[in-house]
Structures are given as structure tokens and as C-alpha cells.
Amino acid sequence: MTGPTIPRAVLQAALRQARTTLIRKWTSPSGIGTLFVPVVLIAVLLFLRDVDFADGVVAAGGYVFAGFLGFGVVAAAIMGVAGELHQEREDGTLLRAKAVPHGMTGHLLSKLFVTPVDALVPVVPAVVGAMVLLPEDTLPSTVGGWLLLLVVFLLTVAAMMPWGAVLGAIFRSMVGLAWSMIAIYALAVVSGLFFPASLMPTWAQWLAQATPMYWIGRAFRAVLLPADAAAVEVGGEWRLGLTLAVLLAWTVVGLVVSPVLLRRMARRQSGSVVAAARERVMQRGY
Template identity: 60%
Template sequence: MSTALPSAVLGAAAHQARITLVRKYTSAAGVSTVVVSLAVLVLLWFVRDVQLGAAQVGAGGYIFSGFLAFGVIAAAVLGVAGELQAEREDGTLLRAKAVPHGMTGHLVAKLLAAPVDALVPVLPALVGAALLLPDSMPQDVASWVLLVLVFGLGVLTMLPWGAVLGSVFRTMIGLAWAMMSMYALAALSGVFYPVGGWPAPLQWVAQLSPLYWIGVAVRSVLLPEGAAAAEIGGEFRLELALVVLLAWAVAGLFIAPVLLRRMARRQSGSAVQAARERVLAKGY
């Protein structure tokens, strides 16, 4: 028996993704997502002439590469996990479950929307950085293609793990703690800065996280070769980063559907009603 999705499901998923994105980014909440990007531009303006380290790498390059790397993580993990949790409690997943291929189509729609969700908030900073920090941007077509590849692979890697978080935690308060832990993990995993100067045990711990490899991959594309001196081993190891991210993506794509099917089986009208009563009573 074929396991391929009917074309109607794929078409409906694409339609749902388009409607979701249009509604999100034409609302006040959606427009506000670019505020952080504009704040980063202001920061880049003030540090545009600051150089760091013996290699004299621009501080703006580190700030922008860290912002771009975390943008992938925020959209693919925190955004998807939060949406799944909200949809479980407001009955969206229950309605999707009642439609043939509804859950699958719903998740495919999220897969289609996630790259756009990751790109839109960082797009103003990307355009601004091209004007303020031209030396920190890709200098040829091949480098731009590599940046798109790294960005897309980062989203593909983290999206299933966002779905895992959204399916494991049953309440918004539990998910909030998980998100706070994700921020801490990002800070300790070298997303925003290289960890080559850290003690060896901390370097090994950092490399266990896919967040570290996203940060390395983005820096390897945006920063000059001299910046590699601050990385572990004195090199970016881009090829290894891509392999590790692909392995995390494959693992996530195997684990996430199992947990999502289990979550879908537990969805019922009584569960949605209990969630609503809890929110009314406790506010979360």
C-alpha cells in the first residue's frame, strides 16, 4: 500500500500555510516580530567599527551571525512548540484529528511555514547588515547559496524537536520552563559566540547540542577565515557541522511523528474542556 500523501492533502497544507502566514504577518503581533531585528540593526550601527581579538574580526559580524542562528532556533523550536501547545488546548488539533489526513496535513503546513517564520523576523537585519557590514556578508553567489543551505538545514534540524517539545509538555507553564531552558542552552552552546577558549569539558558539552553546530555553520559562512582561530580546534569544521545537523534532523524526523501520534490519540473533547477550565481558573 502506498504511503504517499494524496495531492489534495498537500494542496490543503500549502493553502493552510499561506493563510497562516498572511494572517500572522498582517497583524500587529506579526509586525512586532521585526522589532528585535530593528534593535539589532541599531546595535550593529554602534559597533560597526569595533574589532575583536587578534584576528581583528568585527563585533558586528559576531552579533549578526548569532542573531541569525538564534532566529532559526526561535522559529523552528520555540515557535512550533508554542503553537502546538496552544492548538492542543484550543481544540485545533482535535478538529484536525477528525478530518482524514488532518493531523498529517496540519503538520505539513507547519513544515512549509517554518522557513518563512524563521526568515521574516531576521529579514530587516539581513538587509541592514548588507548595508552596514558588507564585509560580513557573503561575497559571491556560492556563499549566498551556502548561507541559504545552512539556514534551511538549521530549520529542518530543529523543527522536529520543536514538535517534540510541543507534544511532551502538556501545559503552557511546563512549556515555558522548557523554553527558558532552551535560551540557557543556546547561551551555553556557542550560538552567539565561539567557545574555543572554554575548558575542554565545557567544549565537549557544547558540541553535544545541535545549537552549537548551527552557530558554527552560520559563522563559517559570514565571518572571515581569521575568525576560525577562536573556534574549537582553530577551524570552523563546516562539513562536520552539516553532517551533524543532518543526523539530528533524521533523528528528529523519526522521533517527532511517534510523539505527535501519541499526542493526537490523547486529544478529546473532554481534554480540551479541561484545558479551558484550567486556563479560566489559573490563567495558564
């Protein structure tokens, strides 16, 4: 027996939709404005270039840069996907996709192509700035190192995308989705994404390790920072194999949970639901 396959026409349609989405987004004022974030990061790196953690063991600039890469993945794969699904549910996009054969499959496939690019575009100017401002050993110096960085990037995107879909499927109101985004920002702050989790109390370290953001930050740091920087990590070593295994586990669980919730969300889509959402937006503004 063979598993279900995706028709070639659906894959081609998903690629066309992804191309159109990317062109529209990154040529719009809001998309171009996103590139201001790497400029701010470069300014922060310039300010932190001579600041160290743990008596000079770790350069603060390298740690912040690794955290920026990790949070960029979280922003694109969780907050971006969740926000887009919520908007598409209310403006009728998902209803129209549902009405076309394989439409929902193609629509979700297009997001699979779009999200890694959305996460990658702001990274490029940030990497260029880091190459100029940070010590030479902050970025990979070999082809193998760059390939490992690419693997970590793609794995973290794959780990977080399903959870963005889960949030978009669960929260039916903009208020609930906004609160979930605030919670993600709070998790990013306390999960050790931008600073060593070992500086926190032991109980906070355990809580941080229960979040995927801790392991995302740790994966990027293991690839980017020198071996001595592991001294300030929980456990005192990188444990890259364990880190990648944890991220893979988050990916698998997300891929199991998200299709169930997305199918339930699709079944609930109807013309009356979309009309009610539009009426609410006209009355309340959200």
C-alpha cells in the first residue's frame, strides 16, 4: 500500500501562491519595514561588542546575535503563521480554499514554502553586520559549519511552524491571539534565548528547558559560539545531539496535533461565520 500523495497540480499551485505572497509581502511598506529590525540589531551589536558574560568567557554580542536568529524563527513560524491563519479565516480566504479540490492542502503547502523565506530575509543583513562587527569565531568559518547552521535553521522552522498553526486554529478572536503573542514574548524573555539560563535560579532553569525557545537558542549558540562558551550553559556543555533531538520531538508532536486542529477549523468555516466576523470587525474594529 502507498500513502496519500499530493497531486502535481496542487504542488505547482502552492509554489505559485508562495511566489505571489512573497513578492507582495517583501515589496510592500510593511515588509520593507521589517528590515529595520536587523539595523537595530547591528546597532545593539556595536554597543555590546566589548561586553562579556561570565568574566570574559562569552561575548555578549555573539549571544545576542544567536538569540536574534532564534527569535526570528519564532516570530515567522509561530506568530506569523498564527496571525495569517486568523486573518485568512475571517476574510474568507480559508473558506474559498476549502471550496476548491485540494485547496486547503495547497494553501497550507504554500505556507510551508513561504515561512522559511520570511524567517531568512531579515537574517541576511544581520549576518553581514555580524561578520563586520563581531569576532571572527562568532560565525562559521567552514562550509560544514555553514551547512550545520542551515540545518539548525530549517529544523527550528519546522519545529515551530505546526505550533503557529495550532495557535491560529485554537484562538478564534483577535484578543485571544494577542494574549497568546504576549505570552510568547514573555517566554522568549525568560527562556534564556538572549542570555545564559544558568544565570537564573534552578527552578527557573527547569522551566526554561520545558520551552522550545530555550532549545532553539541553544542550537544556534552551539553552532555559532566557540566551544568555551558552553561553560555558561546549563550542564556546562553544548549537547548539540540532545538539542536537535528535542527540537525534532517538538516537530513530530506539532505535526501530529496541528492537522487535527486545522481540519476541525476547516469544518467550522462557512459563509455565515465569515459574515459574522466581518460584521464584528465593522462594529469593533477588530
